[in-house]
Amino acid sequence: MAVEVTVAGAPPELFSEYVEYKRNLGYVYPNSRVYLVKRLSRFLAGRAADERVLTREAAEAFARPCDGESSGSAAGRRGVARQFALFLRWKGIDAWVLPEHGGPRQPSSFAPRIITADEMARVIACADARPASRCGPQTQPVYAMLVRLLWCCGLRIGEALSLRVGDVSLAEAIVTVRKAKHNRARLVPMSESLAAHAQRYAVAVGLVPEDPAAWFFPSPRGGGYNPGSATAHIQGRCSKRALPRPPAAPLAPMTYAIPMRWPAWRRCRPMGWTFTRRCLCWRPTWDTRTSPRRSTTCASTRLPGRPSSRPWRAPTRASSRTGRCEMATTRPFADMLAQFLIVYLPVTRACSRHTVSAYRDAFTLFLRFMDQRQATPPDKVSFADFTASNVAAFLGWLHTDRQSSAATTNQRLAALKSFFRYVQTEAPEQIAQARQVLTVQAAQAPEPAIGYLPVEAVALLLEYAKRRGLRDLALLTTLYDTGARVQEVCDLSTGDLHLGKPASATLTGKGRKTRVVPLTPQAAVIVAQYVRTLPHDRSGPVFANRTGQRLGRAGATYVLARCAQAAHSERPELVPAKVSPHVLRHSKAMHLLENGVNLIYIRDILGHASVVTTEVYAKANPEMKRKAIETAAVKTLGPSRYDEISRRDLLTWLRQAI
Secondary structure (H helix, E strand, O other): OOOOOOOOOOOHHHHHHHHHHHHHOOOOOOHHHHHHHHHHHHHHHOOOOOOOOEOHHHHHHHHOOOOOOOHHHHHHHHHHHHHHHHHHHHOOOOEOOOOOOOOOOOOOOOOOOOOOHHHHHHHHHHHHOOOOEOOEOOHHHHHHHHHHHHHHHOOOHHHHHOOEHHHEEOOOOEEEEOOOHHHOOEEEEOOHHHHHHHHHHHHHHOOOOOOOOOEOOOOOOOOOOOHHHHHHHHHHHHHHHHOOOOOOOOOOHHHOOOOOOHHHHHHHHHHOEEEEOOOOOOOOEEEEOOOOOOOOOOOOOOOOOOHHHOOOOOOOHHHHHHOOOHHHHOOOHHHHHHHHHHHHHHHHOOOOHHHHHHHHHHHHHHHHHHHHHOOOOHHHOOHHHOOHHHHHHHHHHHHHOOOOOHHHHHHHHHHHHHHHHHHHHHOHHHHHHHHHHHOOOOOOOOOOOOOOOOHHHHHHHHHHHHHHOHHHHHHHHHHHHHOOOHHHHHOOEHHHEEOOOOOEEEEEOHHHOEEEEEOOHHHHHHHHHHHOOOOOOOOOEOOEOOOOOEOOHHHHHHHHHHHHHHHHHHOOOOOOOOOOHHHHHHHHHHHHHHOOOOHHHHHHHHOOOOHHHHHHHHHHOHHHHHHHHHHHHHHHHOOOOOOHHHHHHHHHHHHHHO
């Protein structure tokens, strides 16, 4: 049925089409929402004509909270303006879309009013004692039955008032709820006392089974009751008289308590029907035999009966599956991401917790980007949001807003690509979406020269570390002498150190690979002196912070930074102002290479998977390059004809002549 929204000045066909569009998508879209659409139409009709139907000023003015208005009412108007703008954009009309979280924050805490059985008995007594209205004598039995149905069956007020005569089976004592949220129908049983009262109510009001389309709660003016008017009546005339203060909502499903009509259930079970009970306080719902674990949305909402008397075919296992919603067959993004981070990486791939944390941080940043830039909250992000343009914008956001380097952005992109390679194997229907992410090219990261310190600079750092204490001296000595990564040193336990002759340390690095690195005698003496001050616990950390916990990467970096600042103030030409723990690792490799140690041994000490990675130190060592160039020059050019005195005389003559 078409909805007429006729307001002079604004395009009424767009509003009518919008309401039909929402209802065709499966939304209930009740009269309360249609009323907000009409308000928006009247609001736009009173504004000046513009080339756009919904401008930014108009949308913000319509959604602006009024004085004394609740946050829920303001949020309702804001939601209608936002959804209508999205509908206009879908039709190709320029419109301003309000941000989803730009409105006033609604109260997040909700304390429901749970009334006792005695209080509910007083409410029912007030409803029974209500005098007949001047509108008609049937209002008294209507509210008496409505209060009982809300409490005993746990229905919402809108669900109860939308019931038809055919939806209430007095013989089987079952209520078929059709106008529920998200158009989900369900079957709800009635107790014996409620079924008996419903039969008396049908006689008093004059309901006839021959007219199944008639309203179960008929209004004296024709049609059904308005949920708002019924709510105000129950709270004002029934609840206020029976209770000290009215409940926050009309007798909601939280007050549900009903003695079940178990004989009726037993009679239905042999006929091929069963029920599902979620918990002791939740109403049981009918379900089919083939889907005992289904939700309150049943495969069929018809009344139960013998298989031979049912006009529809009994659902098979295959047909019950096809009747499920699309979300049940297509795995959502949130489920796939949780499976990737919780099961696939740590269990299937046996990745370390640091790898899992890096992948988790990449998706945390992407969700934050979608919330800030695309106005999409994290719970609304789906596979459709992972487009090539969104991923490219995400990488640009990391570079501009978060000042991330090209290497960092490439690492975030690698995490997204790894996830979508996993998605291709687990959800083939998302292959086309995954290819959009996999085709994004990584940024060309600059390759800076390897920074390292000369031997004199390392000795000066250790001298200032000695002044800070034995722990800091042992920490920097271990970092340099083993050439280890900072996390490998932080993960050292007392049992990983062998301080006898020959001394060594067992390190666990990338990929959980373990290697044994020898310690020089000087380093072994310093580490042994420090270990004697530690508790005798082989599983305890070697380097701990002030709270006794294992020292982290930030703590080790802080210790080195303080020593570097002090050394830089004394010798700025020798020690740079900023020194990271990885610089000590590079320095160790360079010093070994300058002393003629083979690259194979350096690879084993550093824990590289291939010697190709270690070759970067041979390429970056300027001293070795200089010696190679001089050796090649002697062999190619031969010795010079001029000695040192002749060269000086020649340079003097050139300066004077030119």
